[in-house]
Amino acid sequence: MxxxxxxxxxxxxxxxxxxxxxxxxxxxxxxxxxxxxxxxxxxxxxxxxxxxxxxxxxxxxxxxxxxxxxxxxxxxxxxxxxxxxxxxxxxxxxxxxxxxxxxxxxxxxxxxxxxxxxxxxxxxxxxxxxxxxxxxxxxxxxxxxxxxxxxxxxxxxxxxxxxxxxxxxxxxxxxxxxxxxxxxxxxxxxxxxxxxxxxxxxxxxxxxxxxxxxxxxxxxxxxxxxxxxxxxxxxxSAAEDRPAISGCDGENQLAVDALTYNGVPYQKIIEAWSEQRFGGKDGVSRHEASVVLARDLYIMTDRDKKATLALLLAQPWVKQIVDERQEDVERTVNNAADYVTAQENENAKKGKSWLPKISKEMKVALEASGALTQESVSSPLPLEGPGEASDVYAALPLDKWSEELREMAEYYPCMKELFVNVHSHKMAAVFFSSAALFGTLMTRAWYHFWFAPKIVRRLNYCIFIIGDPGAGKHLIEEFYKIIADPMIQADHCLIDAVNRYKEGRTERTTSTKAQKGEALKRPVVGIRVHPARTATGEFIRHMNAAVETIQGQPLNLHMFSFDAELDNVTKQNKGGDWKDREVLELKAFHNEEDGQMYANQESVTGMFNVYWNFIYTGTPYALHRKVNQRNFGTGMSTRLAVIPLPDRGTAQRHQEVIEGADEVLREWAYKLDKVEGELPIEPLNDETYDWQSAHMEIAEFNGDKADRTLLKRIPYYGIGISLPFILMRHWEEWQEHRTLTMDDRDRRLCRLAMDIQYKCQQFYFGEMAFNYFADQNKEFVQRRRTTRYDECFRKLPDEFKTQQFMEVFGITQSSASRAITRFRNDGLIEVVKYGVYKKVVSELP
Known part of the structure; x- marks a missing residue:
């Protein structure tokens, strides 16, 4: 049996x-x-x-x-x-x-x-x-x-x-x-x-x-x-000159000791690589390490999957993850092979030649193990670098992100529907933008963050999706129209009320009969969806009116803006439409307080907090006009989640269809629109704290102020991007008990969101942050000026008499007495005995 x-x-x-x-x-x-x-x-x-x-x-x-x-x-x-x-x-x-x-x-x-x-x-x-x-x-x-x-x-x-x-x-x-x-x-x-x-x-x-x-x-x-x-x-191996099989805890293994690279055993090279990867480090992902190592070995063994699998399975740390969680190492090797093939095919479509690249870690391991011969030095294996000139996005681990998101799609509602027909390199953009849309619908909910836990935190999003012209940014707009449907439909009747009021006021100026009617009263409406062409006064009026009572407490609902052209938003700054709203964009991320007190009768007077989420798509040039070196210090860059949408893939004549996909997204949108109350997120608090602490330690060790700055707001996105999908996954539990029992998969989703945000922050703003602090240090460096008075004090012996003081400074006795008295009062010298003094400091302050 x-x-x-x-x-x-x-x-x-x-x-x-x-x-x-x-x-x-x-x-x-x-x-x-x-x-x-x-x-x-x-x-x-x-x-x-x-x-x-x-x-x-x-x-x-x-x-x-x-x-x-x-x-x-x-x-x-x-x-x-x-x-x-x-x-x-x-x-x-x-x-x-x-x-x-x-x-x-x-x-x-x-x-x-x-x-x-x-x-x-x-x-x-x-x-x-x-x-x-x-x-x-x-x-x-x-x-x-x-x-x-x-x-x-x-x-x-x-x-x-x-x-x-x-x-x-x-x-x-x-x-x-x-x-x-x-x-x-x-x-x-x-x-x-x-x-x-x-x-x-x-x-x-x-x-x-x-x-x-x-x-x-x-x-x-x-x-x-x-x-x-x-x-x-x-x-x-019927046709290969390979050693015979030698078992390794039941896994398929070649005699790894007999496998060599440039005469050096692979095992020795891998030990040098492992020491570099794991040596003295805590929390290093063994799965991620196996993915990187598999790709390197697959390239070095001339694309021999069997040898690659054998070498991986011979490593003690790989055996551990196989024993602990039945890690599918063969799948890791297959993924490495698929990655190399996919890169070749994609470049072939563009008419470009492409050579597989080993990682820089492997290059160091080859040098350390003596596997780099004179021939290999003169014509070495290509290395993974920061990206070729033809592909600026090569510096981002887009394949790794897409692999994880595909895995997550098997467990989280809506993800399959979101990712269907989406190129793998565009998945991160869809992930962030859809999460921001779902999270905005959850505006009646709140949570407490581990930093300043007394503060009631809301789900705030400032999302830019950046891609070249024709990269397919329209798909973000399509998701917006589906997922934001609850807000759009709710606004229809409110917009009608405002239009009727405006028409009534117009009639008052042209019709005598209308003038005799009852006085028109401006409708108090909380319209939530606002285009770029919105007067600031109207925006503030609607934001103050969009208040609901949740669990006995008044709660402001989020305003929301979407625009397919970031330039449309940026160019409004030149006119009155967007006047003062750049400051509102800054304050929206933490719902900070703002206010206005203008003389005109139409404007709202008073203080208010800003509740506003926005998603804009645009080109790299539009992003540069919005955030650049000149305005980097405003803090806008660290509040933004700027996610790339690379121009990848070709249009398919026959695309995959998931029946009812749009209805699934719309159904979940209406469900999340009814979510209210406090969200229990303690596991996410633990995860974001651990993640940020680990990265902050590295930044502190490196003395990297730029990295510290970019890290500070990333945990908010870890929570904000993962939480809507986590809530959908645990929907029945939330409906019944108002609890969320999160597991390691939920923590992984949160960690993935933070990894994406961190890498994208470095990609778009890393250089700006570095230059900002470099320029700041240059501007505020103090240049010490040495005066003759300083020089004379420095020449005084540690103990001196009044006569010596007169000779060094070249002053009269009365002037010397006054100076000595002043130095004593300032604590610069002290009396040893009558007429003899001792310096307390060597330099004048």
């Missing part, structure tokens, strides 16, 4: 034939397999991996004993234990079944299997219990009865693969590995009579303890010939 998991986070359960049959015949499984294969056909490997994870997950090779697994409450830090049959190699009970994965079969999968199956003896054919096509549609999985006399699982995989004449992509699997099932139509062969009841106790007794200790590597000499005269090493 074997087991399955209902979901990745649940314990395993023994599966029956009826349950198994229900899983592979379920309409939901058919739908998910179809979707996975469709996205894979389009070349979207990341989306395929995410779709695949929704399929039934079965562990054929073992069941698991009950044990207590520790869980940490992310909110309180409290540890709890839950008892269950959790998937872990340390607690496996091997059943004698073995699985081989042939994940990349060339040609028709079923025909390939028929040819391979025909090579087997009748005895070996009888050992096969289940064969099916993998979710990709291009691979095979074979479940068969292992032979304890041959060896452990990997030994059986190797020997059986030789007999089939097929080359497995993953020669080793540990006892906690499983397989994603597909549909009944993908089943090539199944022996239901034995598959669900088979148990080889002899195999378990022989190898359970070994697997519990982590020893799942091959026990046979695979370089020797098999029983049928076939060289077993040929299974692994």
């Amino acid at each position: 074997f087991c399955y998991q209902r979901s990745f986070g649940s314990p395993t359960e023994v599966i029956t034939a009826e349950q198994f049959r229900a899983l592979i015949t379920a309409p939901e499984t058919y739908r998910k397999v179809k979707e996975a294969r469709e996205v894979l056909a389009r070349g979207d490997k990341n989306a395929y991996d995410n779709k695949k994870k929704g399929l039934p997950f079965v562990i054929f090779i073992a069941t698991y004993e009950e044990w207590d697994k520790k869980f940490e409450d992310k909110k309180t830090g409290e540890e709890t234990t839950r008892r269950g049959c959790w998937r872990s190699q340390q607690h496996c009970r091997l059943n004698g079944l073995c699985v081989i994965d042939y994940d990349h079969v060339e040609g028709d999968v079923r025909e390939v299997w028929e040819e391979a199956y025909a090579k087997l003896s009748d005895e070996d054919k009888a050992r096969i219990l289940f064969v099916f096509v993998t979710p990709s549609g291009h691979g095979l999985k074979v479940v068969f009865m292992a032979d304890a006399a041959i060896g452990n699982l990997i030994d059986n995989q190797i020997v059986f693969s030789v007999k089939l004449g097929l080359n497995p992509d993953e020669a080793c699997k540990d006892a906690s590995r499983g397989a994603f099932l597909t549909t009944n139509e993908d089943v090539i062969f199944i022996n239901e009579e034995k598959l669900f009841t088979y148990e080889n106790e002899e195999f378990g007794k022989k190898y359970n303890d070994e697997y519990h200790a982590g020893h799942s590597q091959p026990t046979i000499d695979i370089a020797k010939s098999g029983a049928d005269g076939t060289n077993l090493a040929d299974v692994e």
Whole structure:
């Protein structure tokens, strides 16, 4: 018998034939397999991996004993234990079944299997219990009865693969590995009579303890010939001059010690790289490190994915994340390969040549390990730099952000609908702008921040989306019209009331009958959506009127502005339309107080706080006119979230369509428009505090005032951008209990928002900030002027008499007496004895 998991986070359960049959015949499984294969056909490997994870997950090779697994409450830090049959190699009970994965079969999968199956003896054919096509549609999985006399699982995989004449992509699997099932139509062969009841106790007794200790590597000499005269090493690499397989805790491993780069073992190079990456540092992400290392190794090994995977799996810190959370290292390697291919394809479309680039960290590691030969120095591997002249955005980790956002889209409502047909490099802009729209709808809610926690904080946004002409900024406007619909619809009747009032006033000047009517009263309306062409007086009037009573307290609702052309906003400064509103833009981010007291009767008199969110799209030139070196010191730059919208991708004739996507966004918009009250965000407070503290320490260590300045307001965006999506994810809990039980994924989303904001701040304003402080130091440096009086005081001995004072200063006795008295009163000298004095300071202040 074997087991399955209902979901990745649940314990395993023994599966029956009826349950198994229900899983592979379920309409939901058919739908998910179809979707996975469709996205894979389009070349979207990341989306395929995410779709695949929704399929039934079965562990054929073992069941698991009950044990207590520790869980940490992310909110309180409290540890709890839950008892269950959790998937872990340390607690496996091997059943004698073995699985081989042939994940990349060339040609028709079923025909390939028929040819391979025909090579087997009748005895070996009888050992096969289940064969099916993998979710990709291009691979095979074979479940068969292992032979304890041959060896452990990997030994059986190797020997059986030789007999089939097929080359497995993953020669080793540990006892906690499983397989994603597909549909009944993908089943090539199944022996239901034995598959669900088979148990080889002899195999378990022989190898359970070994697997519990982590020893799942091959026990046979695979370089020797098999029983049928076939060289077993040929299974692994039929046409490559590679060392044979050497196991590593059940994972596919080449003999990494034998792999070299310029005569230096890769392991030595990676150790130098790891020391540089992790040495003396806390909190370094092992996943991010594996992503960077995978890309470097893939380039250095001439795009050998197998060697790259083997080298990664040989690293202790990679083994740790595999054991701790079943890290999919193979996916990391595939992503590295996809990245290199995508970069080549994109540049090929532009008619440009492109060479893969290793990281600067790897260049340093190569130098430290002595792997840079004279030849490689004269023609080195290209390095990742700050970006080529043709692509200024190469300095930003747009691919990394898009990968994380795609992953998040599987868990957070609306993200899939937002990202459909959006180029991966534009996802960050869509993420920030949509979050600002959703957050503005949550204007009736508030939170308390860890800095000055007494202050009631609101969700404030100042967003600029910057891209070249024709980069596709219209998509932000499309989302604005959908998501801001609750505000736009609410404003219609208020705008009608104002227009009727204006028409009535006009009639009073032209109609005698109208003049005899009742006096017109200006309507008090809180119109919230304001274009660039709005008089400041009207803006303030509407802002003061947009007040609702929430939980017994009056609360100002946010004004909102959107403009597709930032230049339209900037150029209003030259006229009266935008007069004084630049100051309001500054004060809006912290809802600071402002006021006015003008003489004209139309203007509002009094003090008020500013509640105003805005999103503008524009070009880099428009941004420069808005924020530049001359006005950097106003503080506008650190209040802004300026997110790039690179000109990427080509228009598609047939685009992906998600049925009802607009309605999903609109539905959530109306839900969030009703949110009110305090939002419990303590986990986000912890995350933003830790993130900022860590980065501030680095800035302090570097003495970098510019970096300190850019860091100060980033936590507000970490909360403001992630919170609307977190609330949607925990919507039912919020509706029922008014609580938000956040987990590590929510904290990751917050951290991602801060990372994006920080990198973009450095990208757009880093140089300005540096120059600002450099110029400031230059302007305010004090130049000390040395006078003759200072020189004379300096020449005095530490102890002196009145006569010496007269001689040094060249003055009369009466003048000397007055000067000495003045110095004594100022505490510059003191009396030793009559007529003798001692200097307290060496220089005059």
